[in-house]
Amino acid sequence: MPPQDRNSLNPRFSQAIVRRPANSLGDGLTTAHLGAPDPDQAHWQFALYVQALQQCGLVVTVLDPLEQFPDGHFVEDAAVVVPEVAVISRPGALSRREEARYLAPTLGQYRPTVQIEPPGTLDGGDVLQVGRHFLIGRSDRTNDAGAAQLAAILSRLEYTTTIVPVDAGLHFKSSVNHVGDGRLLLTAEFADRIELADFETLVVPDGEQYACNTLLVNDRLLMPSGYPGTRSLLEKWGRPVHILNTSEFRKMDGGLTCLSIRF
Ligand code: CIR
Numbered sequence: 001m002p003p004q005d006r007n008s009l010n011p012r013f014s015q016a017i018v019r020r021p022a023n024s025l026g027d028g029l030t031t032a033h034l035g036a037p038d039p040d041q042a043h044w045q046f047a048l049y050v051q052a053l054q055q056c057g058l059v060v061t062v063l064d065p066l067e068q069f070p071d072g073h074f075v076e077d078a079a080v081v082v083p084e085v086a087v088i089s090r091p092g093a094l095s096r097r098e099e100a101r102y103l104a105p106t107l108g109q110y111r112p113t114v115q116i117e118p119p120g121t122l123d124g125g126d127v128l129q130v131g132r133h134f135l136i137g138r139s140d141r142t143n144d145a146g147a148a149q150l151a152a153i154l155s156r157l158e159y160t161t162t163i164v165p166v167d168a169g170l171h172f173k174s175s176v177n178h179v180g181d182g183r184l185l186l187t188a189e190f191a192d193r194i195e196l197a198d199f200e201t202l203v204v205p206d207g208e209q210y211a212c213n214t215l216l217v218n219d220r221l222l223m224p225s226g227y228p229g230t231r232s233l234l235e236k237w238g239r240p241v242h243i244l245n246t247s248e249f250r251k252m253d254g255g256l257t258c259l260s261i262r263f
Pocket of ligand 1: 030171252257
């Protein structure tokens with residue numbers, strides 16, 4: 001990562017797009033073995049998530065559920081948005097591929113759009129921005145062609161990119177997230193990765209891997225409940241930490257970053 005001014009590393013968002021979970025959410029993809037999500041609890045947790053984004057100062061556009069897409073509320077996977085453009089992704093899972101098409105018109109109200117084209121596949125959950133630099137995970141969902149297309153779009157806009165193999169967790173951001181000032185919160189598996197060598201890192205305690213999916217929104221950190229070790233690590237850095245229960249989304253391999261697109 002080229003050197004950057006610390007302040008410019010911290011994103012300022014004014015908008016978010018979310019989609020209410022469908023009652024079919026339990027039919028989505030999952031590897032979690034945590035049982036079926038309860039739709040009522042999921043709706044309640046989602047409402048508190050939207051409220052937290054609003055408390056961070058964001059105007060939140062709430063889209064209607066799509067019953068035919070049980071993973072459709074994980075909107076992050078369907079696009080990557082920068083000030084210049086919205087990149088509409090081509091999700092790696094076949095059952096999710098059409099979700100991006102339903103999101104594109106909304107994003108088109110805010111940005112020109114460009115599309116990841118076949119044979120490329122890309123999930124937004126594999127894309128982490130830190131200032132002018134993007135880490136792009138190469139995972140079971142994001143293939144080489146998809147990662148290369150995104151890198152080419154971003155480099156034309158003068159962003160820098162690094163492609164990082166993801167051999168643990170569903171997406172890159174299941175294991176690595178930016179918690180401010182260029183610091184990455186990550187699992188032990190990613191701690192010694194050469195592609196991340198330029199970053200300061202905070203490694204979550206054993207058994208708290210899910211807490212890596214913490215979301216920096218303006219000056220606050222939204223983090224999942226139930227991870228006291230990670231919470232005290234983050235509180236040391238002085239940013240307010242807002243705890244949210246994500247139990248029903250976790251059952252479907254989802255978390256705080258996947259539930260919105262921020263820009
Ligand atoms: C899936 O497997 O695609 C969904 N059940 C979960 C997606 C979570 N998205 C994310 O981490 N960005």
